[in-house]
Amino acid sequence: MDLVYLKQEAARLFPLAAAHALAHGPEGNRPLESLNSLCREHFEALGFRCMADCLDAVVPRVRGRLTLEAWSSAELTVSPWTFRVECRAFWLGSTQVHLTVRHDGPLPGITETGYRSIFAPVGMFADGTTPEGFIRGMFPQTAQMSLF
Incomplete structure (x- = not known):
């Protein structure tokens, strides 16, 4: 797993996690669970100090408008x-x-x-x-x- 691939996965999973949370509530959010799992599993190999630093680096960003999808x-x-x-x-x-x-x-x-x-x-x-x-x-x- 490299950082480019993880960012691509985060760009795919994060909007799905937002859509799931809005439609079904916070429980059983498989896209969010998958993204958290990927960061937890690979943060050290990718050079991050902790899972939170990894997540911060890969979650998609949007400037100029407020959204839950990034x-x-x-x-x-x-x-x-x-x-x-x-x-x-x-x-x-x-x-x-x-x-x-x-x-x-x-x-x-x-x-x-x-x-x-x-x-x-x-x-x-x-x-x-x-x-x-x-x-x-x-x-x-x-x-x-x-x-x-």
């Missing part, structure tokens, strides 16, 4: 604020979606430090709520939000 990041604007959001489904092999919100200062009612970490069960997105919609829900309904 680890994604986007810049969002809610006037007058612009902030950065990262979305990582199955963070460290869990059934949680880890969302981070970063801003160069406080976001009233969201974070006073400019950083907020949120863990949400993947199942909360099963009703069609998107990661962007989840973040949008953190702000007053009168705010306008757009994805750059």
Whole structure:
């Protein structure tokens, strides 16, 4: 097993794992179990310190939009604020979606430090709520939000 092959497998398995979790819940997620197993089995041979480092290196990435089918990041604007959001489904092999919100200062009612970490069960997105919609829900309904 080489890193190129493992990345190809991760690109195939990760979206399947997201689809399974949304349709059937977190239990019995064979695509996620397969990806975790591959990383656990091969991390040392591929030069990683641990399974989590291997997973971090192979999970597909998307920039510019938030999705559960890859680890994604986007810049969002809610006037007058612009902030950065990262979305990582199955963070460290869990059934949680880890969302981070970063801003160069406080976001009233969201974070006073400019950083907020949120863990949400993947199942909360099963009703069609998107990661962007989840973040949008953190702000007053009168705010306008757009994805750059």
